Amino acid sequence: MREPALVPRLRPFTSTIFAEMTALAVKHDAVNLGQGFPDTDGPAGMLEAAKNALFGGANQYPPGPGRPELRAAIARHRQRYGTEYDPDTEILVTAGATEAITAALIALTEPGDEVIVIEPYYDSYAAAVAMAGAERKVVGLVEGEDGRFGLDVEGLRAAVTPRTRAILVNSPHNPTGTVFTRAELESLAALCVEHDLIAICDEVYEHLVFDDNEHIPLVTLPGMRPRTVSISSAGKTFNCTGWKIGWVCSTPELVAAVKAAKQFITFVSGGPLQPAVAHALDHELAWVDGLRSSLEEKRDRLSAGLADAGFAVRPTAGTYFVCVDVRPLGFTDAADLAWELPGRVGVAAVPVKVFTDHPDEWKHLLRFAFCKRNDVIDEGVTRLRKLV
Numbered sequence: 001m002r003e004p005a006l007v008p009r010l011r012p013f014t015s016t017i018f019a020e021m022t023a024l025a026v027k028h029d030a031v032n033l034g035q036g037f038p039d040t041d042g043p044a045g046m047l048e049a050a051k052n053a054l055f056g057g058a059n060q061y062p063p064g065p066g067r068p069e070l071r072a073a074i075a076r077h078r079q080r081y082g083t084e085y086d087p088d089t090e091i092l093v094t095a096g097a098t099e100a101i102t103a104a105l106i107a108l109t110e111p112g113d114e115v116i117v118i119e120p121y122y123d124s125y126a127a128a129v130a131m132a133g134a135e136r137k138v139v140g141l142v143e144g145e146d147g148r149f150g151l152d153v154e155g156l157r158a159a160v161t162p163r164t165r166a167i168l169v170n171s172p173h174n175p176t177g178t179v180f181t182r183a184e185l186e187s188l189a190a191l192c193v194e195h196d197l198i199a200i201c202d203e204v205y206e207h208l209v210f211d212d213n214e215h216i217p218l219v220t221l222p223g224m225r226p227r228t229v230s231i232s233s234a235g236k237t238f239n240c241t242g243w244k245i246g247w248v249c250s251t252p253e254l255v256a257a258v259k260a261a262k263q264f265i266t267f268v269s270g271g272p273l274q275p276a277v278a279h280a281l282d283h284e285l286a287w288v289d290g291l292r293s294s295l296e297e298k299r300d301r302l303s304a305g306l307a308d309a310g311f312a313v314r315p316t317a318g319t320y321f322v323c324v325d326v327r328p329l330g331f332t333d334a335a336d337l338a339w340e341l342p343g344r345v346g347v348a349a350v351p352v353k354v355f356t357d358h359p360d361e362w363k364h365l366l367r368f369a370f371c372k373r374n375d376v377i378d379e380g381v382t383r384l385r386k387l388v
Helices: 008-013 017-027 044-054 068-081 096-108 124-132 153-159 182-195 252-262 271-283 285-308 334-344 374-387
Strands: 091-094 114-119 135-140 164-170 198-202 228-233 246-249 321-325 365-369
Touching (some): 017 334, 091 096, 091 252, 096 124, 096 164, 096 198, 096 246, 096 252, 124 135, 135 153, 153 182, 182 198, 285 321, 285 374, 334 365
Parallel strands (some): 114 164, 164 198, 198 228
Antiparallel strands (some): 091 246, 228 246, 321 365
């Protein structure tokens, strides 16, 4: 009998938890608090700019690195962190952050290299490392007494070997909602410099940080500018996740390497959407401030409701997500509960253990998304109270 068509390294990735849970939500007419996409549009000015570009003839291939006005806007945007990038040689527009991460790994690692991944991790990371042919080494976050998930600096140090080539860093962090502190990032930067590691930084939630927390790009720390690939996108910042407009900022050498891989994945994408994102980066950050305040209120709204429903709620410093411990309700495995919830009470959520290599250590946690209208959140909480 012929062997399966899919190569072994990609067989674990034939489906995503998001597709599976969304399908269940549709089947049971459930409130979908699983997948992290907002249910309202972004700023009107950005949408108008997209319409003008669409009907203004910007419908053919954009330049390979991205439209000049978008690259210039990205460069101006990064100046808010005190970092300067040449829009002609140090910025690359991609089909979302997912492509940027995948292209970076394909371009910068090879079979035999190790890539350190911090767990829980966004599910595409493991697939991207596999596509690059590299080896994934996982170091877990550590839960403190206050419920915050912090960086295990000593664990990261112990994971480095002579074959370690890169580390994937995600802050603000999906799925836990943690935001790494300056001290944590300084330790991580020192490790990268000491061992000559490339840092591939997923910063898509850079603007969605709450309370007194602060997003500190790793690239701003000593020794990191020459070795950091900074990645972000418009999707989470401007409520346009379906547009898939992302970008890479790095040195000319690293950007050229990523472009060499990216151009044979999508070549280019989003021609008429790129001018709209440029407009948003230059003119809609006040709208983003309102979005952040709204999401902070939604976080509090959902967290209070989940606590009232009997879950033990973990703190969230950023992103779209709040994690809860299901054990106070008498459940031992959040995945079992997640599969039951749509049919049982009409709510979809995502178990955290699917984002890990060590599921038994994370099986008590369930992730809910609060980037929804208040009436959707309230209906979800009302249904979840039936579990008590």
